[in-house]
Amino acid sequence: MNPIEQPGLRQPVPAQGYAGDVSPQLAHQWVQSGEAVLVDVRTDAEREWVGFVPGAVAVAWKQWPGMQMNPDFDEAIARAAPGKKLLLLCRSGVRSIAAAKRATDLGCEAYNVLEGFEGDPDTQGQRGRLGGWRQRGLPW
Numbered sequence: 001m002n003p004i005e006q007p008g009l010r011q012p013v014p015a016q017g018y019a020g021d022v023s024p025q026l027a028h029q030w031v032q033s034g035e036a037v038l039v040d041v042r043t044d045a046e047r048e049w050v051g052f053v054p055g056a057v058a059v060a061w062k063q064w065p066g067m068q069m070n071p072d073f074d075e076a077i078a079r080a081a082p083g084k085k086l087l088l089l090c091r092s093g094v095r096s097i098a099a100a101k102r103a104t105d106l107g108c109e110a111y112n113v114l115e116g117f118e119g120d121p122d123t124q125g126q127r128g129r130l131g132g133w134r135q136r137g138l139p140w
Contacts, residue, residue, distance in 0.1 A: 009022070009023035009025070009026060009114070010023075010025075010026055011026075012026070012111060013114075015097075015100075015112065017100075017101040017104060018097070018100035018101050018103070018104040018110050018111065018112065019085070019100070019104065019109050019110055019111045020111050020112075021093075021111065021112045021113075021114050022087065022111045022112070022113060022114065023113075023114055023115075024113055024114065024115055024131075024132065024133045024136045024138055025136060025138070027087045027089070027111070027113045027133075028133075028138045028139075030085060030087065031055070031087065034084075035084065035085060036081075036084055036085035036086065036087050036111075037057055037080055037081035037084050037085070037086060037087065038053055038055070038056040038057065038087045038089055038113075039056065039057045039058075039059050039077070039080055039081075039086050039087065039088050039089065039099075039103075040052060040053060040056040040057065040058050040059070040089050040090075040117075041059060041060060041061040041088050041089065041090050041095055041096050041099040042060065042061075042089070042090050042091055042095075042117065043060050043062065043063060043064035043067075044058070044060060044063075044064065045064040045065075046064070046091060046117075050091075050117065050118065051117070051134060051140045052140065053089070053117070053133065053138070053139060053140050054139055054140070056089065057076075057080045057081070059073060059076040059077055059080060060073070061073060061090065061095050061096075061098065061099040061102075062095065073099070073102065074102070074106055077099075077102070077103050077106055077108060078106060078108075080108075084109075085109045085110075085111060086100075086103055086108050086109065086110045086111065087111050087113050088100045088103065088110060088111065088112055088113065089113040089116060089117055089133065090116050090117070091116045091117055091118050091127070092115070092116040092117075092118060092119065092120065092127065092132075093112060093113060093114050093115050093116040094116070096112045096113060096116065097112045100112045113133070114131075115131035115132045115133070115136075116132055116133065117132055117133045117134055117140075118132045118133075118134060118135075119131035119132025119134075119135050120132075
């Protein structure tokens, strides 16, 4: 079974180039326990228009419009939560993989949050119905 299909996944899934992939539920548990910090790598526009997770550190991986790399990403990640795990969250769990790899290169213990904030698109191409932080009923 694919890790994304396992909504109650309780352990990280090993990954190439970063610490691993975690379910939204495990990410929330780690944040609640204080062992990790959630870093929302979506654009400012996505957080403003779609929603955000209270308490998450906002560090865009790419900037809107144009989706150019955020030149301040490295510095902001280094300040995000020294000594704690970083849980990187994007819209669908794709950009956050690239961000987790970069954070790992910078010396952080970085994880990708599976499913992202909005999850996979449904048969009509809309997100927010098939998985994701929001659909799993976690705070937003």
